[in-house]
Amino acid sequence: MQVHRDIGNLPAFPRAVVTIGTFDGVHLGHRQILRQMKEKASAQAGETVIITFDPHPREVLRPAPDQPGMLTTLEEKISLLADQGMDHLVVLPFTPEFSLLSPEAFIRDFLVKRFHP
Helix, strand or coil: EEECCCCHHCCHHHHEEEEEECCCCHHHHHHHHHHHHHHHHCCCCEEEEEEEEEHHHHHHCCCCCCCCCCCCCCHHHHHHHHHHCCCCEEECCCCHHCCCHHHHHHHHHHHHHHHHC
């Protein structure tokens, strides 16, 4: 699995099948989504692309010392996702500025423009 951390320098993703999430723990529900992604990507000779955030959005939007911790570190998450046979993982820096991006702008200017799902 290729891990992409430089958002300004992403490769082309031919026929990308994309999912977005924090994937903390990579539980059974996550694994079902990943299996479906692999099936769709295989059917169209495409690639699986997972988009995740670092740090976790709640750490930026609602930091609190008594908040429960994450189940996995970023490096553990990368390992768990790689074990599922994914092609690409894009790690988006989650910042206060990024959180102000409208859903429409995120889809249009980031998701569609860069990944062509």
